[in-house]
Amino acid sequence: MSSPPEDIRELLPFWANGTLTEEERAKVAAALAGSAELRADLAGIEALHRQMQAVPLPQGPGELGLARLMRVVDAEPRQSAPPRRQGGGRLAASVAVAAVLSSVLTLTLTRDRSGEGAVYEQASGEDLAATVTVTFRPEATEAAISALLRAKGLVIVDGPSAIGLYRIGLPYDLTAPEAASYLAAAAGVIATVDPVE
Numbered sequence: 001m002s003s004p005p006e007d008i009r010e011l012l013p014f015w016a017n018g019t020l021t022e023e024e025r026a027k028v029a030a031a032l033a034g035s036a037e038l039r040a041d042l043a044g045i046e047a048l049h050r051q052m053q054a055v056p057l058p059q060g061p062g063e064l065g066l067a068r069l070m071r072v073v074d075a076e077p078r079q080s081a082p083p084r085r086q087g088g089g090r091l092a093a094s095v096a097v098a099a100v101l102s103s104v105l106t107l108t109l110t111r112d113r114s115g116e117g118a119v120y121e122q123a124s125g126e127d128l129a130a131t132v133t134v135t136f137r138p139e140a141t142e143a144a145i146s147a148l149l150r151a152k153g154l155v156i157v158d159g160p161s162a163i164g165l166y167r168i169g170l171p172y173d174l175t176a177p178e179a180a181s182y183l184a185a186a187a188g189v190i191a192t193v194d195p196v197e
Helices: 006-017 022-034 036-054 062-075 088-110 142-152 176-185
Strands: 130-136 155-158 166-170 190-195
Touching: 006 022, 006 036, 022 036, 130 176, 142 176, 166 176, 176 190
Parallel strands: none
Antiparallel strands: 130 166, 130 190, 155 166
8 A cells, every 4th residue: 555645744734724725625635535544644633733722822911011011112211323423435545545555565575586586485484394293381481482493493384273282394404303302302392292294
Protein backbone atom coordinates (compact mmCIF):
# COMPACT_ATOMS: atom_id res chain seq x y z
CA MET A 1 0.00 0.00 0.00
CA SER A 2 1.46 3.34 -0.99
CA SER A 3 1.70 6.27 1.33
CA PRO A 4 -0.68 9.23 0.74
CA PRO A 5 0.72 12.22 -1.21
CA GLU A 6 2.56 14.77 0.90
CA ASP A 7 0.48 17.69 -0.41
CA ILE A 8 -2.66 16.06 1.04
CA ARG A 9 -0.90 15.48 4.38
CA GLU A 10 0.04 19.18 4.49
CA LEU A 11 -3.63 20.17 4.10
CA LEU A 12 -4.83 18.17 7.13
CA PRO A 13 -4.25 20.99 9.72
CA PHE A 14 -6.30 23.32 7.51
CA TRP A 15 -9.05 20.66 7.31
CA ALA A 16 -9.10 20.54 11.13
CA ASN A 17 -9.34 24.36 11.28
CA GLY A 18 -12.04 24.46 8.60
CA THR A 19 -10.04 26.86 6.41
CA LEU A 20 -9.82 24.90 3.13
CA THR A 21 -11.39 26.00 -0.15
CA GLU A 22 -14.15 23.84 -1.63
CA GLU A 23 -11.73 22.33 -4.15
CA GLU A 24 -9.18 21.48 -1.45
CA ARG A 25 -11.92 20.02 0.81
CA ALA A 26 -13.07 17.70 -1.97
CA LYS A 27 -9.50 16.58 -2.64
CA VAL A 28 -8.79 15.88 1.06
CA ALA A 29 -12.17 14.13 1.56
CA ALA A 30 -11.42 11.77 -1.33
CA ALA A 31 -7.96 11.01 0.05
CA LEU A 32 -9.33 10.44 3.59
CA ALA A 33 -11.93 7.99 2.27
CA GLY A 34 -9.20 5.83 0.73
CA SER A 35 -6.48 5.99 3.45
CA ALA A 36 -6.64 4.75 7.02
CA GLU A 37 -3.17 6.29 7.59
CA LEU A 38 -4.48 9.77 6.67
CA ARG A 39 -7.55 9.31 8.93
CA ALA A 40 -5.24 8.42 11.84
CA ASP A 41 -3.09 11.51 11.15
CA LEU A 42 -6.21 13.68 11.02
CA ALA A 43 -7.45 12.26 14.34
CA GLY A 44 -4.16 13.30 16.01
CA ILE A 45 -4.30 16.76 14.47
CA GLU A 46 -7.93 17.25 15.56
CA ALA A 47 -7.08 16.14 19.14
CA LEU A 48 -4.23 18.66 19.24
CA HIS A 49 -6.55 21.34 17.82
CA ARG A 50 -9.11 20.67 20.59
CA GLN A 51 -6.39 20.88 23.27
CA MET A 52 -5.13 24.18 21.93
CA GLN A 53 -8.66 25.60 21.81
CA ALA A 54 -9.19 24.61 25.47
CA VAL A 55 -6.19 26.66 26.70
CA PRO A 56 -7.44 30.08 27.89
CA LEU A 57 -5.81 33.14 26.41
CA PRO A 58 -4.05 35.48 28.83
CA GLN A 59 -6.03 38.55 29.76
CA GLY A 60 -4.74 41.93 28.67
CA PRO A 61 -4.71 45.04 30.85
CA GLY A 62 -8.16 46.09 29.59
CA GLU A 63 -9.29 49.61 28.94
CA LEU A 64 -8.26 50.87 32.37
CA GLY A 65 -4.74 49.55 31.92
CA LEU A 66 -4.49 51.14 28.47
CA ALA A 67 -5.71 54.48 29.83
CA ARG A 68 -3.09 54.31 32.60
CA LEU A 69 -0.33 53.55 30.09
CA MET A 70 -1.38 56.47 27.88
CA ARG A 71 -1.28 58.85 30.88
CA VAL A 72 2.31 57.76 31.63
CA VAL A 73 3.33 58.21 27.99
CA ASP A 74 1.74 61.66 27.81
CA ALA A 75 3.38 62.73 31.09
CA GLU A 76 6.93 61.95 29.89
CA PRO A 77 8.74 65.02 28.55
CA ARG A 78 9.32 64.92 24.83
CA GLN A 79 12.94 65.09 23.74
CA SER A 80 13.79 66.85 20.56
CA ALA A 81 16.62 65.81 18.27
CA PRO A 82 19.90 67.66 18.81
CA PRO A 83 20.46 70.51 16.39
CA ARG A 84 22.37 69.61 13.24
CA ARG A 85 25.76 71.14 12.83
CA GLN A 86 26.50 73.14 9.75
CA GLY A 87 29.69 72.85 7.77
CA GLY A 88 29.74 69.08 7.22
CA GLY A 89 30.66 69.70 3.59
CA ARG A 90 33.84 71.53 4.58
CA LEU A 91 34.92 68.65 6.79
CA ALA A 92 34.30 66.12 4.02
CA ALA A 93 36.26 68.23 1.54
CA SER A 94 39.15 68.58 3.99
CA VAL A 95 39.27 64.82 4.54
CA ALA A 96 39.24 64.18 0.78
CA VAL A 97 42.11 66.63 0.19
CA ALA A 98 44.12 65.04 3.02
CA ALA A 99 43.59 61.56 1.52
CA VAL A 100 44.79 62.69 -1.92
CA LEU A 101 47.86 64.41 -0.45
CA SER A 102 48.67 61.31 1.60
CA SER A 103 48.47 59.11 -1.52
CA VAL A 104 50.73 61.42 -3.52
CA LEU A 105 53.25 61.61 -0.66
CA THR A 106 53.29 57.80 -0.27
CA LEU A 107 53.90 57.27 -3.99
CA THR A 108 56.66 59.87 -3.99
CA LEU A 109 58.46 58.35 -1.01
CA THR A 110 58.22 54.74 -2.21
CA ARG A 111 59.29 55.37 -5.81
CA ASP A 112 62.60 53.74 -6.69
CA ARG A 113 65.10 56.40 -7.67
CA SER A 114 67.57 53.92 -9.13
CA GLY A 115 65.39 53.38 -12.20
CA GLU A 116 65.16 49.61 -11.71
CA GLY A 117 61.39 49.77 -11.35
CA ALA A 118 60.94 48.60 -7.75
CA VAL A 119 58.01 50.41 -6.18
CA TYR A 120 58.41 49.43 -2.52
CA GLU A 121 60.65 47.61 -0.10
CA GLN A 122 59.45 45.47 2.81
CA ALA A 123 59.77 47.09 6.19
CA SER A 124 61.49 43.96 7.47
CA GLY A 125 64.24 44.36 4.89
CA GLU A 126 65.51 41.23 3.15
CA ASP A 127 63.44 38.10 2.68
CA LEU A 128 63.45 35.67 5.55
CA ALA A 129 64.61 32.07 5.17
CA ALA A 130 62.86 30.30 8.06
CA THR A 131 61.01 30.92 11.28
CA VAL A 132 61.25 29.96 14.93
CA THR A 133 58.31 30.02 17.34
CA VAL A 134 58.95 31.52 20.77
CA THR A 135 57.20 32.72 23.89
CA PHE A 136 58.62 35.63 25.83
CA ARG A 137 58.85 35.73 29.60
CA PRO A 138 56.11 37.92 31.12
CA GLU A 139 58.71 40.08 32.87
CA ALA A 140 60.74 40.70 29.65
CA THR A 141 60.74 44.35 28.63
CA GLU A 142 60.21 45.60 25.10
CA ALA A 143 63.74 47.02 25.08
CA ALA A 144 65.27 43.66 26.08
CA ILE A 145 63.25 41.79 23.42
CA SER A 146 64.16 44.34 20.74
CA ALA A 147 67.88 44.25 21.61
CA LEU A 148 67.91 40.43 21.55
CA LEU A 149 66.25 40.25 18.13
CA ARG A 150 68.26 43.06 16.50
CA ALA A 151 71.57 41.52 17.46
CA LYS A 152 71.02 38.65 15.00
CA GLY A 153 68.71 40.37 12.48
CA LEU A 154 65.62 38.52 13.72
CA VAL A 155 62.15 39.91 13.07
CA ILE A 156 58.75 39.19 14.65
CA VAL A 157 56.59 38.14 11.70
CA ASP A 158 53.48 36.95 13.54
CA GLY A 159 52.01 37.03 17.01
CA PRO A 160 51.07 36.96 19.68
CA SER A 161 48.73 34.04 19.14
CA ALA A 162 45.91 33.29 21.56
CA ILE A 163 48.35 31.37 23.74
CA GLY A 164 51.19 33.90 23.51
CA LEU A 165 53.27 32.41 20.67
CA TYR A 166 55.34 34.65 18.40
CA ARG A 167 56.82 33.59 15.06
CA ILE A 168 60.34 34.98 14.53
CA GLY A 169 61.66 35.32 10.98
CA LEU A 170 65.32 34.54 10.32
CA PRO A 171 67.68 36.07 7.73
CA TYR A 172 69.18 33.67 5.13
CA ASP A 173 72.56 33.55 6.84
CA LEU A 174 71.11 32.04 10.03
CA THR A 175 69.63 28.54 10.27
CA ALA A 176 66.68 27.68 12.48
CA PRO A 177 68.75 25.50 14.85
CA GLU A 178 71.34 28.31 15.22
CA ALA A 179 68.60 30.84 15.94
CA ALA A 180 66.87 28.47 18.37
CA SER A 181 70.16 27.96 20.22
CA TYR A 182 70.81 31.74 20.34
CA LEU A 183 67.29 32.47 21.62
CA ALA A 184 67.30 29.64 24.16
CA ALA A 185 70.49 31.09 25.66
CA ALA A 186 68.60 34.31 26.48
CA ALA A 187 66.71 32.71 29.38
CA GLY A 188 65.89 36.08 30.93
CA VAL A 189 63.85 37.09 27.86
CA ILE A 190 62.73 33.85 26.17
CA ALA A 191 60.50 31.27 27.88
CA THR A 192 60.25 28.63 25.11
CA VAL A 193 61.79 28.11 21.65
CA ASP A 194 60.56 25.82 18.86
CA PRO A 195 62.35 25.78 15.46
CA VAL A 196 59.80 25.52 12.63
CA GLU A 197 61.92 25.79 9.42
